Amino acid sequence: MRVVITGASGNVGSALSRRLQAAGEHDIVAVVRRVPNRAATREWVSIDLSRPDCEPALQEVIRGADAVVHLAWAFQPSHDVRYLESVGVGGTQRILDACVATGVGHLVHMSSVGAYSPKRDDNPVTEDWPVGGIPSSSYSSHKAAAEKLLDSFEQSVHGTAVARLRPGIIGQRAAGSALLRYALPVLLPARTVNAVPVIPLPDGLTVAMVHADNVADAIVRVLQQRAAGAFNLAAPTPVTAAMIAEALGARWIKTPAPVLRALMLATWQARLQPVGPGWLDMGCAVPPLDSSRARRELGWSPTVDAMGVLRETVEGMSHAAAGATAVLRRRTVVGEVSELLSRGPISHRHES
Template sequence: MRVVVTGASGNIGSAVVAWLTARPEVRDVVGIARRVPPDDPHGIGWRAVDVGAPGAAGALAEAFTGADAVVHLAWHIVAGHDRPAQERTNLAGSANVLTAVARARVPHLVHLSSAAVYSRADPGVRVTEDWPRRGVPGSTYSQDKVAVEDLLDRLGADLPELRVARIRPLAVIQPAAAADLARLALGNSAPLAHRIGRLPLLPLPAQTVTQVSAAQDVADVVGRALLARATGAFNVTDEPAMSAAVLARLMGGRHVPISRPLLRRLLGVTWRLRLHPLDPSWADLLIDSPLLDCTRARTELGWHPHHDGRLTLLATRRAVTTATPRQAGYSKVP
């Protein structure tokens, strides 16, 4: 099996590449990244392609030719203060990838979507893959994920022979990516988190409940979907669901109950001051993203989580303190 992975150098991409290169069924893995990483412990082939660039569809189609499957992971998670750059990667880039899949006649596409495509559910309700997917209003991350799934719908209608799987995790973390995750979430505050190793206060509405996914567990679902040539959507997350108070303890601090409107106002002020890259809609995304029922991945792919979400979050938080600011690449928020 020959597999091409876009976004192969990222948080999830590195876990997917590790999974694929450990399987005897996979004879060839090609990684697509805007910048080829200088160190590659897995020894895969690499192509330097910016998926959002004009003309990228041609370069991608060349890389995809002869592939048994493409895994699409390339994504600009946080807009920060540059929404056009996010749209360029997420919307134009995904359109280029899908165009290239069609041109190269790739038989199987596995797209990393997100639980952020789901509409709001009542607190504590676990949703299955048939839950309405109109996303979280106002969240650019959520709306981009919904838009790309709409593109997949149209591609599937045009190419019924193409097998398409959609993987929908909640927040994906791993200790190896702790520095990058801290920079994405905390921006200019990341060096402080590095020094003190914890988040002293976590202001969140008391009803907040969420889950996290270890990158390796997400990679396991991606890999199983590839080997099974699976189609359709698959939820993936680790247990247990965590309350705001539990999240605060795991982050080394104290939960401060706060209303959603006040949290949004605080995020808005600190975002406009460029203290971090998370705009107020990230509060809505955290609060409104529903809990996931992963029965389909378990029954159809034989998947089960290997990680406890609490331990993964704790290990990731502790890993922030082990990287120097230089290694972490901490810088001013753009």
């Protein structure tokens, strides 16, 4: 099977590539913006999905593929929402256009728990929950907008099976440096992750989580079965504020969400840290996930529970764990300061 993977160098893409290569029965084409230095194990193609003029190159790569797995997404620069939209929503439209032009038979799209509309209570929701996003979160709004593009595609295009995966927050040890780069102020070393004495979080925060390897397993099952439709992916029992504090070895201070949001907004606008308040809004509003459809139809089940995913991810962050790609490269304070001085804060710059 010839599989084209966009965003193959990222958190999920790296796990999926490992899984497919281990099977040894797939021809993998990795579509990324930055091709790794050591790229001999598969075919790598550099394409920037944020650019409308990428479409001819994208069609050339996709033509003849049995399936396309669309993972590419941007999380930074958080202050440039137009660029984030051009990657997430615009990139998805360009993938869909290329699928139409080349007649691909199977598209697997990586959506998110963030695509869902706000929860009403703490009961897990199935895939028929409304997909309207959290308006104050650009990430959530863009994930919901991308799903609307899929709706239009399915209504007008026949012959392409479309699967939508809606995982919780995806963690693994190798993503430690990437998460630090996106979430930690430049001057703070990785070891400060485990040196936080107290952590302010709202009481209503609940976060569905799932391990990257388990998401990769679900994607492989979808490809093998040529499955279509939406699938929630989450480990049982979402992570709570108390569990986050426990994983960090910190004391939890219950803090009203509006207070914490105001603090996040002020420090984000002052360029003191790169995470906008929309992420807090999303964490407090998205529903827990019922993954029974994936279990029933794909034979999928998570092998790591939510607390295990959280602990492994925190451990990876505290050791600045890294992978072989530019997205997962090792984070150091010296390196981050150098990038800051030469190119500005990550919340404002486009990664080259």
